[in-house]
Amino acid sequence: MSLVTIEVFYAIVGLILLLVAGRIALDASHPKRLGSALFWLLLAVTFLFGRVIPPVIVGYLVLAMVALAAVKQVGSSTGQSATRAERVAHEERLRHRLLWPALLIPATAVAGTLLLGRVRFGSIWLVDPRQVALISLSLGALLALGLGLRLTRAPVLTPLAEGSRLLQTIGWALILPQMLAALGGIFAQAGVGGVIARIVAAALPTQYAFVAVLAYCAGMALFTIVMGNAFAAFAVITGGIGLPLIVQLHGGNPAIMAAIGMLSGYCGTLLTPMAANFNIVPAMLLELPDRYAVIKTQAPIAAAIFIANVLLMWLCVYRF
């Protein structure tokens, strides 16, 4: 049992999202006022009451959010933030002090991860040790907000207004990672991975040691592209291709196979819109007009690392 769990921070996120919905509802100039307010309200509900609402109801709430996004009723407000001249004026006053809150986030995250997980009173933990990294990061964000408000002497509503603006810039893509995790779960339940592993193993002349390596690395990358997650691909592709072909048939080293195989999966992560939190959300966050700009930039990187992985594994896995 622990005093502070991640649920506390889910509730805070829920409150922030509720305030975002409220701001939109009160903003008469918002181009998609009703749909956007409803979208953020529904998301707030899943964060505030996710643990008590039955999953099927959450499913229908999610369906409603998807429908709102699909009919283009979720948009950003037209309100303007500060101009560049105003920002430069503040910057000249504050200088290096602006960096302290930004650095306090990772500092708290690291210190908290190292320390908070060890604090307990008898059998009661201060924070849930399994969630200590997330809790420390969340604490860091809240402490940084307090420090930021003190340093800038900004009105309390400013972070809400600016945060709301940034969240609306990301828009419905914010829930994409959660949706893709759900899709990955459904794929896993339906046994999609096993089918892919069988097709790859049957279609290629895997009696050649190099082909076995290529099939395994390509399987990891492809299945990661489909699932958006190399961890989900690992068990399926290693069980279906890696172990039977590389280790058992050709006598390869399992540690080398696993390490380089996982990194081949990461090449897939660089290429897939399914890994939305790495590839799509950042594109929105950096205000790039092309949603796929990050993936396009990463494509040559992923291809080069993938080729190197195949060669590395082929040269090492049967030798060490």
Place this chain on the structure above:
Amino acid sequence: MIKLIGILVVAAGFALRCNTLLVVMAAGIATGLCAGMSFHEILAQFGRYFIKNRYLTLPVVLIVPVIGLLERYGLQEHAERFIRNAREATAGRVLLLYTAMRQISIALGVNIGGHAGAVRPLVAPMAEGAARARHGALPEKTVQAIRAHAAAAENVGNFFGEDIFIAVGAVLLMKGFFDAEGMDVGVWSMALWGIPTALVAFAVLWWRCHRLDRRVAREAATGPERQDRS
């Protein structure tokens, strides 16, 4: 075979540029129906996983208020000014240095950085600032290229350093897999065999950053003057 319908739906949906959320939901429903689940069951699964994976969304929502506040008071302008004083800085070198820091720190088990907490407020403005200090105003497409490379630098640094640390994520997952198969594979050997790829990844990023700097120089020389983005 019919279980692969979800992949087909995803591929077709992305190709036709349908709304991504809609594509994902449709793929899940199609796959679930083919696997014999009822519509209700599928939505319940969506609901269950949606709640279970709220941790994916949590950091962004908690970080954007303070980042938004700091940006309003000039954080991005400050990052740009800071880098302008470093004579040797270029966009590519800033990103390469960030990736090196990210790879080394995460290999030691310290996960600092992130798209919302570091790339948007600090790394991307520093890279843009370094480019502007050398070449003056930049065309919009050049700014976008620098930003996309900043996101790539974060991802490469994050992914290809993590496997070297034994106490988290990937290595433990692999260990668990082999344990379940009844095989004894050491965590250290798996961690060590992550190092060659980590070095390759850094070399590849060095090549891309070098290309980025040449591209910035070329486009800044020929491109149109860029509008102020505020």
